[in-house]
Amino acid sequence: MDEKSAQVFLPPRERCFERLRLARFGETVTCVHCESDDVVKRGTTGKDAQQYWCKECETYFNDLTNTIFGQHRFKLEEMFYIVKEMRSEPTAQIARDLGRDYEAVLNFVHKVQDVSGEIDEFELYDVCEADEIYVTAGEKGIEDEGQSPRERGLKKKGRGRFESDKPPVLTLVRRDDGRVLFLVCKDLQDADEDIAEYSDGSVILCTDDYTIYDEIEEKEGVDGHLAVTHSDTYVIGDAHTNTCENRHSFLRQWLAKFRGVSKHHLQRYLNFLELKLNEPDSWFEKLLCYNVSG
Numbered sequence: 246m247d248e249k250s251a252q253v254f255l256p257p258r259e260r261c262f263e264r265l266r267l268a269r270f271g272e273t274v275t276c277v278h279c280e281s282d283d284v285v286k287r288g289t290t291g292k293d294a295q296q297y298w299c300k301e302c303e304t305y306f307n308d309l310t311n312t313i314f315g316q317h318r319f320k321l322e323e324m325f326y327i328v329k330e331m332r333s334e335p336t337a338q339i340a341r342d343l344g345r346d347y348e349a350v351l352n353f354v355h356k357v358q359d360v361s362g363e364i365d366e367f368e369l370y371d372v373c374e375a376d377e378i379y380v381t382a383g384e385k386g387i388e389d390e391g392q393s394p395r396e397r398g399l400k401k402k403g404r405g406r407f408e409s410d411k412p413p414v415l416t417l418v419r420r421d422d423g424r425v426l427f428l429v430c431k432d433l434q435d436a437d438e439d440i441a442e443y444s445d446g447s448v449i450l451c452t453d454d455y456t457i458y459d460e461i462e463e464k465e466g467v468d469g470h471l472a473v474t475h476s477d478t479y480v481i482g483d484a485h486t487n488t489c490e491n492r493h494s495f496l497r498q499w500l501a502k503f504r505g506v507s508k509h510h511l512q513r514y515l516n517f518l519e520l521k522l523n524e525p526d527s528w529f530e531k532l533l534c535y536n537v538s539g
């Protein structure tokens with residue numbers, strides 16, 4: 246770490262380890278390989294992680310083994326800082342804050358984004374909504390150093406395509422608990438296939454009157470379809486996509502903070518947003534607990 250990083254407030258390292266241990270082990274440390282609690286402490290690692298010896302399977306592990314933090318050279322408090330800051334700061338800014346190599350920080354940010362997309366299984370059931378939004382995102386984002394950020398915006402009904410740097414995002418919401426899934430699409434012609442893939446058979450799908458949703462109720466997984474026109478002044482019963490539109494406003498505000506995201510990384514950014522929206526109180530603990538060994 247160089248001198249510039251002295252300006253940044255980092256949480257105390259031992260606090261970070263305590264929080265990590267509590268999230269993944271609770272009160273009793275159990276072996277990450279065999280789950281035995283016949284475990285004894287055996288010193289610490291070079292990164293100050295507690296090391297353990299499992300008497301049952303006779304292997305070592307430590308606080309960081311199989312976590313998102315395990316394979317990175319950063320100090321734990323730096324990684325906590327990155328995860329907290331990536332909610333609102335571009336990666337280049339975080340790298341500058343820490344005085345760390347941009348590529349290395351970006352690598353870790355991508356890891357966290359990818360894991361965010363794997364944390365929860367998503368299935369549509371009962372009354373759900375589908376809607377689409379077009380995001381202006383080109384080959385380059387602010388992540389590509391040396392490029393001046395271009396004028397960017399988001400448009401609701403622009404009818405864009407991935408190739409024309411306006412990738413459509415299909416937004417699926419489960420009305421029961423408001424959980425959301427964002428899918429960046431090449432185009433929307435296969436939207437019905439995507440929807441069917443996540444639907445459990447009981448889905449009553451509310452959409453607008455865009456033709457991609459025509460006869461969606463014929464698809465396996467989908468039981469019914471309520472299409473509304475956006476020119477309708479009144480929302481009739483379940484037939485609306487207001488929850489999707491609410492999530493779109495979060496999406497717009499959030500992406501604006503990054504002043505341009507590459508279309509190739511857009512899905513990753515949306516994975517992280519999804520986790521934050523779906524787990525507003527426990528998203529951080531979910532990341533701490535996540536077992537990267539699969």
Ligand SMILES: [Zn+2]
Pocket residue numbers: 276277278279280281299300301302303304
């Ligand atoms: Zn073991």
